Amino acid sequence: MPPIQTEPARTPPPRSDRTHRRRRTPATAAAGPLPRGLRAAASRAWPALLAYAAVRCLGVAAVALRADGDDPSLGTMLAGAYDAVFYTHIAEYGYAAPMTGSCTVQGPLCKYAFFPLYPALIRGGSTLLPLPAAQVAWGVAVVAALLAAWGVYAVVERVADRRTAVVATVLWGIAPHAMVESMAYTEPVFTALCAWSLYAALGHRWVTAGVLASLAGLTRPSGSAVVAAVVLAALWALFTSRRRSASGEDRGRPDRTGPLLTAVAVAPLGWFAWFGWVGHRAGDWRGYFEVQERWGSTFDGGSFTLHRVADVFLKLPLNLNTAVGAATVVAAVVTFAVCMQQRQPVVLLVYAGMLLLIAVGGAGYFHSKARFLLPAFPLLVPAARALAAARPATMHALLGTAVGLSTAYGVYLMLVWPHSP
Template sequence: MSQVQPRTRVTPPPHRPAAGTARPKGSGPMLAGAARRAWPALALYALVRTVGVLVVLPHTDRSVLQVLASRFDTTWYLLIAEEGYPATCPVQGELCRYAFFPLYPTLIRTVTALTPLSAQWAAWLIAVTASLAAAWGVYAVVERVAGRRAGIVSVVLWGLVPHAVVESMAYTEALFTAFSAWALYAVLTRRWITAGVLAVLAGLTRPPGAAVAATVALCALWALWSARRPAGPQEQRPDGPGPDGRGPRQVARLVTAVVLAPLGWLSWFGWVGYRAGRWDGYLRVQERWGTSFDGGRFTLHRVTQVFTQQTVFLDSVVIAATLTMAVVLLVVCHLQRLPAPLLIHATLIVLITVGCAGYFHSKARFLIPAFVLLIPLAKPLARARPAVVCTLLTGAALISNAYGIYLLTVSDHSP
C-alpha cells in the first residue's frame, strides 16, 4: 500500500501592478509620499527653468520683471487686475478685455491686497509657483501610466519644449497646465469631485478650459454608463475612468463631476454674453481679436507657407515644426493606446490649437498644456542608458535656451 504524501500549499507571490495600473482605492500614497517620489523631477525642472531664465538676462538690458512680467499678454492681465474689465480698446472696441479669463487677474489682485508685492511681482510669483505645481502634476500623471523614470523625463521635457520660456513668464499657461494635469490625475484615480472642481478652475483660466471640462465630463459619463452593466471580473479598468463602485455615493460623485466640470467655462461665456447683450458675445469678442474657429484652414495655410516660401522667420519655422510634431505625436499616443482621459485631453487641445484661426506665432505656446504628447518620447528615454539620456536632454536644453533668448530679445511677437 503506497503512502500518500501530503500536498504542500503553494502561496502565490504578491501581485505587483505594472506601471500604469491603478492602485486599489484607499491604498494610494499620502501627499508627503507623493512629494518624496516627485522631488527629483521637480528639482530637475527648477534647474532647467532657472537656467532658461538666467541665459536670457545677459542678452538684454532689462530687469527680470521687465523681461518676464511686463510684456505682451501680461500687460492685459495687469491692467485687469488693477483697473477691472470695463474698457475700450482702439482696435478691438468695447469689451476687449473680456477675451482674457478672470482667474489669473483675480489671483494677482488678491495677492497684492494681502501682501506688499506689486502687481508685477505677484503675477510672476503666481506663475512660477503654478509652473512647479504643473510640473508635479505632469509627473503624477505620467508616473501613473508609464512609471517613475518616464515621469521624471516627461517633466524635464516639458521644461524644455520650444516655448518653455513661457512657463517662467507671467502668463496663464503654467496655471492652466497645473489645473489640467491634476484634473487628469483626479480622473485616473477616480476622485471625481476633485476633478470637477479643477475643471471649473481651468475653465476660468483659459479658453481651452472647455477641453478639461469635456474630458472630466465625458469620463464621468462613461463611468456612469459602465456602472449600468452587470458586474464582471473585467470591470476594473486600471487605465481608464471605469467605475470603482456602484453605490449611490459613487453615482452622486459622478453626477456632481458631470455638472461641475463645465461651470467655470460656461459661467464666463455666459457673463460675457450678458455684457455684450447677445448669447455669442464671447465669440464676437474673440473675433475682434482676430480669433475664430475655421477647422484648421488658417493653420494649414500658414504651415504650408513656411515650408514653401524662400524667406521665413525662425519663429515661424519652429511653430510649424512644433504643430506638425504635435499631430504626429498625437497619432502615436492613440496607437500606443494611452488611457482614455489623456487621449481625450490631448486630442481636444490639439484640435483647438490647430482649428482656430489667428495668432499663428502663439500656437506653439497654446500646446504647452498638451504635455500628454511627450509620453511617447519619455518612454524610450526612460529605458535608455543614463549617458544617452543626459546627452539628449543637454542638447535639448541648449536648443530650448537659445530659442528662448530669441523669443524674448529678438522676436517682436508674443511668444
C-alpha cells in the same frame, strides 16, 4: 541636471514579489486618501521638480545674461509684457475700466477675452502681499509652474513609470515656448489645474476632478478640453458602472453615481459661466466669440494652420518662430497618433486631442501655436518613454542637447522676436 534616479541599490526581490508590488501600488494609490497620496507623490517627485526648476532657471539666466542696455529689464520681460499687462490691469482695475492705448481696435469689451481666474489670483495676492501687481502675477505663475510640473510628473508616473515621468517633466520644461512657463502668463496656472484634474480622474476622485476642471474653464478658453475629458470619462464610468450593476458584477462595491454625476455637472460650470457673463455684457449670446473676432482669433477647422505650415516649404524668407511653430504643430499631430497607438487612457487622449483641435483649428496667431500646445503634456509621453528606455549616457546627451536648444530659443523669443511668445 540632477540624476534621473536617486534610489539606493538593493537586492531585487523574486519576480513574483515584484509583480505583486507592481499590481498593488496603483490600486493602493487610487484607493487611499488624497492627502496621503499627495504626500507620497511629493516624496517621489522631487528629482523631477529639481530638474524642472534647474532647466527653467537656466532659461531665465540665459536671457538675463544676453540682455543689454537697449532691452527691457528682466522684470519687465517676465512680468510686464504682452498679455501680462492685461491680466495685471484687470486685477487692479477690473474689466469695465478703460485701458488707454491697448484696446483701441478691439473695443470696450476687449479685456473680456482674458478669463478671470488668473486676475483674481493676482488681486488676492496683492491684497495679502505689499507688492506691485506685476510682481504678484509673476510669483503666482512661478508657483503654478512648479505645481504644474508636479502634476505632469504625477500623471505620467501613473500611466507609465517613475523614470518616464521624470523625463516627461523635463521635456515640459524645455518644450518650444517653455519660456512662457517663467512669465506672468496663464499657461502655468492652466496646466496645473488640468494636470491635477486629470490625475484625480485617473484615480476616480470625480468630485475633485470636476472642481479643478471647472476652475480650468475659468482660466483659458481651451479649458473646454479638460472639461470634455472629465465629463466624457465620468459618463463612461457611469455607463460601465450601471452595466456591471445590472449584471451583478458590482455587488458589494460602493455606489459611485453621486460623485460621477457631480463631476458631470460641476466640470463645465466655470467655462459656461464666463461665456454667459460675456454674452450678458455684450447683449448677445455670441458676445465672447465677437470679442475674439475683434482680436483676430476665429475657428476655421485648420485651413489657416495648414496654409501657414505649407508656407514653410513654399515661401521664403522664413523666420525662426514660424519654422518652430510649424514643426511643433506637425510633431503634435504625429505624436497624438502615437499616443493613440500606445493606448493612453481615454481621459488623456480626449484632453490632448481637444487641445490639438483648438490649436490647429484656430485661425490667427500662428506664432503662438506652440504656446497654445504647452498644456498638452500627454503628447510628451511617447518621447519620454523612448528616452527613458535608452542608455543613461544617450538619454543625458539627448536631453542636454535639447536643454541647450531650448535655452537658446528662449533667448530668441525674449530678445529678438518682436511679438508675444
